[in-house]
Amino acid sequence: MVSRETGTPEATGAATGARGETIAAVATPPGRGAIAIVRISGNSAAAIGAALIGRRDLLPARRAVRAWARAADGALLDDGLLLYFPAPHSFTGEEVVEFHGHGGPAAMRGVLERVLELGARLARPGEFTERAFLNGKLDLAQAEAIADLIEAETTAAARAAARGLSGEFSRAVAAMSASLTELRVWVEAAIDFPEEGIDFVEAGDVAERLAALAEELQRWQIAGRQGLLLREGVRVAIVGAPNVGKSSLLNALVGEERAIVSEWPGTTRDLVRERVEVEGMPVWLLDTAGLRPSTDRVEQIGVERARAARADAEIVLWVRAPDVADEAVAAEILSSLQEGQRLIEVWNKADRFPPPPGEERLWIAAQTGQGIAQLKAAIAEAAGRTPGEAVWLARKRHLLALAEAEEAARQASTWGKAGAWELMAEELRAADAALGTIVGRTDPETLLAEIFSRFCIGK
Numbered sequence: 001m002v003s004r005e006t007g008t009p010e011a012t013g014a015a016t017g018a019r020g021e022t023i024a025a026v027a028t029p030p031g032r033g034a035i036a037i038v039r040i041s042g043n044s045a046a047a048i049g050a051a052l053i054g055r056r057d058l059l060p061a062r063r064a065v066r067a068w069a070r071a072a073d074g075a076l077l078d079d080g081l082l083l084y085f086p087a088p089h090s091f092t093g094e095e096v097v098e099f100h101g102h103g104g105p106a107a108m109r110g111v112l113e114r115v116l117e118l119g120a121r122l123a124r125p126g127e128f129t130e131r132a133f134l135n136g137k138l139d140l141a142q143a144e145a146i147a148d149l150i151e152a153e154t155t156a157a158a159r160a161a162a163r164g165l166s167g168e169f170s171r172a173v174a175a176m177s178a179s180l181t182e183l184r185v186w187v188e189a190a191i192d193f194p195e196e197g198i199d200f201v202e203a204g205d206v207a208e209r210l211a212a213l214a215e216e217l218q219r220w221q222i223a224g225r226q227g228l229l230l231r232e233g234v235r236v237a238i239v240g241a242p243n244v245g246k247s248s249l250l251n252a253l254v255g256e257e258r259a260i261v262s263e264w265p266g267t268t269r270d271l272v273r274e275r276v277e278v279e280g281m282p283v284w285l286l287d288t289a290g291l292r293p294s295t296d297r298v299e300q301i302g303v304e305r306a307r308a309a310r311a312d313a314e315i316v317l318w319v320r321a322p323d324v325a326d327e328a329v330a331a332e333i334l335s336s337l338q339e340g341q342r343l344i345e346v347w348n349k350a351d352r353f354p355p356p357p358g359e360e361r362l363w364i365a366a367q368t369g370q371g372i373a374q375l376k377a378a379i380a381e382a383a384g385r386t387p388g389e390a391v392w393l394a395r396k397r398h399l400l401a402l403a404e405a406e407e408a409a410r411q412a413s414t415w416g417k418a419g420a421w422e423l424m425a426e427e428l429r430a431a432d433a434a435l436g437t438i439v440g441r442t443d444p445e446t447l448l449a450e451i452f453s454r455f456c457i458g459k
């Protein structure tokens with residue numbers, strides 16, 4: 001453990017409560033790399049940074065200074081660059097210093113230990129971003145977008161996160177919120193000055209604006225649901241009679257041999273789940289055991305699991321082949337389709353059974369790769385991806401808040417039509433409060449711990 005030096009002039013920043021404390025962490029991932037960064041934020045950051053490199057005068061603002069970081073006894077720790085961002089023009093809005101050193105774990109540990117000795121304390125996960133939020137540098141939706149950008153595994157997800165970070169969604173929320181405030185002002189006036197009488201032209205205008213607002217809230221929810229898929233992945237259940245080539249298709253999509261391909265029907269007893277990227281979207285492929293009624297206990301369990309997985313999937317990919325009779329299975333598949341589920345029907349073994357000219361159905365040959373690109377396009381389309389446009393990477397809590405705001409807006413409209421202004425005002429307030437939770441304006445405390453604890457240290 002690191003013992004803190006007491007009495008060091010630099011070590012006094014911690015006195016002014018949690019937010020006055022100076023925090024530090026290695027901001028780059030553990031392990032070896034060309035560069036690693038120790039980040040320091042808080043009132044004493046500049047003093048600690050200067051002390052780290054043994055500099056007496058002030059650090060220049062936003063200019064890289066090449067220097068040696070030294071231990072308390074003057075021993076050399078690492079040769080690197082020191083950067084100083086004076087408050088409030090920094091990521092956290094506080095005094096921030098970064099030391100960019102060589103990316104060796106021991107070297108960085110040495111620098112961090114020295115920084116802690118000089119009075120900083122180790123940052124909690126997400127604490128830098130949390131401070132940025134508390135200092136008004138970001139709103140909550142943007143802070144979440146940072147976490148999403150770090151977590152993003154596909155290009156499309158990264159782009160959507162970047163859009164969130166840019167504040168596009170936050171600005172839309174702010175505009176809707178402003179619109180609600182204007183409506184509230186009007187309704188409050190109607191309540192306070194009833195003798196003026198309600199101007200019916202204005203009342204009509206209010207109803208129209210409320211309807212437009214409810215629609216906009218709905219549009220964001222639709223876009224958000226797509227974003228949720230982008231974050232969590234689209235589930236595609238591969239179904240069909242035994243021996244049509246489901247496992248072969250899974251392999252073709254995954255690009256390596258995973259599921260067992262066999263000549264015998266009913267061998268895919270367990271559920272095989274593979275994550276692939278289809279046109280930039282994360283996709284979970286579920287190879288389901290052959291939907292064949294069976295007396296074999298193990299196989300029955302497989303069939304049951306297949307049914308459950310299929311019910312949950314966003315897309316059902318029905319594989320058929322000319323050499324397999326599948327009438328019974330077809331009826332079963334079609335009758336168990338869930339509401340909102342998309343069905344893609346695909347014919348396999350095109351290499352052995354060439355499709356007739358002018359064929360409109362989707363044909364593939366899992367074994368040769370023929371038609372796989374078209375099938376991927378069909379999957380992306382069915383998943384609701386709008387080509388070229390990255391969607392907004394929603395979280396469930398955003399969708400819930402938008403739905404709540406929409407519901408309140410519609411309710412407000414109903415009260416408005418009935419001339420029940422007090423009740424209308426109440427619903428408008430509720431709608432605005434729901435929107436406020438998205439950006440962290442309303443009731444942030446309950447959300448903060450939950451959201452920032454999921455970050456990595458140094459972020």
Ligand code: GDP
Pocket residue numbers: 240241242243244245246247248249260261262263265266267268290348349350351352364365366367368
């Ligand atoms: P599953 O039972 O639906 O998972 O089917 P499999 O993937 O195990 O394949 C069943 C049989 O169909 C195997 O003998 C495969 O070799 C054959 N098969 C699968 N895909 C193709 C294809 O594209 N062309 C041809 N000619 N045969 C295929």
